[in-house]
Amino acid sequence: MKIDVLTLFPEMFEGVFGSSILKKAKEEGHVSYQAVDFREYTTNKHKKVDDYPYGGGAGMVLSPQPIFDAVDDLKQQNDTSPRVIMLCPQGERYTQAKAEELAKEEHLILLCGHYEGYDERVRKHLVTDEISIGDYVLTGGELGAMVIADSVTRLLPNVLGNEESAVTDSFSTGLLEHPQYTRPAEFRGMEVPDVLLSGHHANIERWRKKESLKRTLERRPDLLEERELTVEEERLLEEIKREQ
Known part of the structure; x- marks a missing residue:
């Protein structure tokens, strides 16, 4: 499996992807991870990835252009049709059943939002899933992406030393x-x-x-x-x- 994370803070994932079961799974070739700074895809000369919302209101909204371009690039790099997952409070609540469903995929792209959220065109025309890890609000989607990466990786074949471990876990x-x-x-x-x-x-x-x-x-x-x-x-x- 390949797990790509689109984030403005890729450094947040260094410890998560480089430790414990996730690190071992990567070293053994069961999964690969990549934290991609989607700011690198913006065409704005000031490297901006957000703008004021149409109609007014507080906060800033993530622009569609860098996110669409980043996802297009990842699809071309891997020649896959990935599940593109938006981490947001409005998404379906994450469950073990959802983790088991995602663990069957070849490629996941996790979108980590910030500010007042995403331009609605990202939600409507790019993502395949919207997921929330709980009924509370976080600063961004990074922690949710870490939760999904961890819960999915441990379900992949041969990742855990004892294959029954994942089967008998709570919620499984x-x-x-x-x-x-x-x-x-x-x-x-x-x-x-x-x-x-x-x-x-x-x-x-x-x-x-x-x-x-x-x-x-x-x-x-x-x-x-x-x-x-x-x-x-x-x-x-x-x-x-x-x-x-």
């Missing part, structure tokens, strides 16, 4: 992940649940599924409302409610 199954424990079995009087030490795989799997449902019920009941439960999950959920 529609539920929150069950509690995890490691050595020692007893620490400061706090003990690991006996079932996890039993070696009985069926009982361990049942415990994990029940704890996952319990945690989801307590912390994100809205996820259960959206999920079509299996017969076993319904039975476990009733058991949880009786115990409570």
Whole structure:
């Protein structure tokens, strides 16, 4: 996969793309990243990429020309039909399902806005997706682009050491992940649940599924409302409610 980021602040991505799983994925050839300063594409002699909004109002609006030209150039460089993703508060709220969808693509271009947003012609005629990482406002789209790059990269084949890691993460199954424990079995009087030490795989799997449902019920009941439960999950959920 290739991930290109169009931003006015490419230096913000040096630490993100050069660390941890993202760095390893790049070194192993699973993905390539590029943070592109779209100011370099402006035809304005003063290197301006924004202007006052027609009709008046506060703030500045990003001009269409440098963004269109930058995307055209990236398409020609890679000979692809990329997903062009606009990071903006008006976009659909980002989810694990969306990350899994984007992880199947060959090429992503992430647009990071600033000021009062984009000229509407960018939104209408250039982008394929509009994404928001939450119901709040940030200074620009860079942090959202980092979130998308990280969440997508870890889903690519062979990126994580254990392929089951991404499958069992919170939200990947529609539920929150069950509690995890490691050595020692007893620490400061706090003990690991006996079932996890039993070696009985069926009982361990049942415990994990029940704890996952319990945690989801307590912390994100809205996820259960959206999920079509299996017969076993319904039975476990009733058991949880009786115990409570």
